[in-house]
Amino acid sequence: AQSVTQLGSHVSVSEGALVLLRCNYSSSVPPYLFWYVQYPNQGLQLLLKYTSAATLVKGINGFEAEFKKSETSFHLTKPSAHMSDAAEYFCAVSGTGRRALTFGSGTRLQVQP
Amino acid sequence: EAGVTQSPTHLIKTRGQQATLRCSPISGHTSVYWYQQALGLGLQFLLWYDEGEERNRGNFPPRFSGRQFPNYSSELNVNALELEDSALYLCASSLGTGGTGANVLTFGAGSRLTVL
Numbered sequence: 001a002q003s004v005t006q007l008g009s010h011v012s013v014s015e016g017a018l019v020l021l022r023c024n025y026s027s028s029v030p031p032y033l034f035w036y037v038q039y040p041n042q043g044l045q046l047l048l049k050y051t052s053a054a055t056l057v058k059g060i061n062g063f064e065a066e067f068k069k070s071e072t073s074f075h076l077t078k079p080s081a082h083m084s085d086a087a088e089y090f091c092a093v094s095g096t097g098r099r100a101l102t103f104g105s106g107t108r109l110q111v112q113p
Numbered sequence: 114e115a116g117v118t119q120s121p122t123h124l125i126k127t128r129g130q131q132a133t134l135r136c137s138p139i140s141g142h143t144s145v146y147w148y149q150q151a152l153g154l155g156l157q158f159l160l161w162y163d164e165g166e167e168r169n170r171g172n173f174p175p176r177f178s179g180r181q182f183p184n185y186s187s188e189l190n191v192n193a194l195e196l197e198d199s200a201l202y203l204c205a206s207s208l209g210t211g212g213t214g215a216n217v218l219t220f221g222a223g224s225r226l227t228v229l
Contacts, residue, residue: 032215043117043203043220044156051215090156094216100146100169101218103156 002027002093004074006104014112019063019078021107023091026072033074034092034101035065044090050074061085086111115140117221119204125227126194134189134224138206144168145187146207146218147179151200159202162187194228201225 007022025031032051036044048059055067065076074091088108092101118137126132138145147159158171162181170177176192185206191198202225205218 034215034217036220041222043222044205044218046217046219049215049217099216100148100158100161100171101216102158103148105155 002029002031002095002102004033004091004093004102004104006089006091006107008107009105010108010110012110012112013081015083016080019076019081019085019109021076021089021091021109023065023074023076023104024072025074025091025093027093027095029095031093031095033065033067034094035059035063035074035076036090036092036103037061038088038090038106040087047076047089081109081111083111083113085109117204117206117219119202119221119224121224122222123225123227125229127229128194128196130194132191132194132198132226134191134202134204134226135186136188136204136206136221137186138204139208139219142206142208142219143185144207144216145181145185146205147187147189148203148205149173149200150203150223151197154200156203160189191226196228199226199228 003026005024034049035047048057050067058064063078091104094101144163148156161169179189181187201223203223205220
């Protein structure tokens, strides 16, 4: 069975500050890991995915995440927050094949002016 | 390329009624997934359809059901609606990779169901 835990249901940062959203996974097989973003009243949009090709993954909108097997983590970072980054962020895990993703509980990011 | 489309955008029902939600996947995608996003409960996996068959279901009662049509579109039916069924229902589709590789899901904007 696979699962992800997102630490912190709400994170608030100032505009221009570092964004760090935490995700830890549990998986009995080498995992595929994802970060999705959900803006108000919208569906989920893929930010980035880890597929074992490289441990540092770059995504859209300046976000990146690093896969650390020793820490079973896949934290999402962005060097400088922008007001438009305010949204809910979900970490997800899956194994191989077409199985559904298992999502974390989400982290709501607030960006203060 | 058209994305995943869902209808209706909003649906209001009363307790005991039935709701039907529809989803059209991205062209070429054969797998369709349904998730429930209730307030404060995150995304809960409901159902997965592939090539017209139900492949897996989450921990939901049988009154949640659905099907996938030959054109790969899908509908989700919720019978005997209860107040706690009020949620955003998200549909996603994927191409799949023949059993290997990452399964990237593309989501629709969702259908918001309100049960009064």
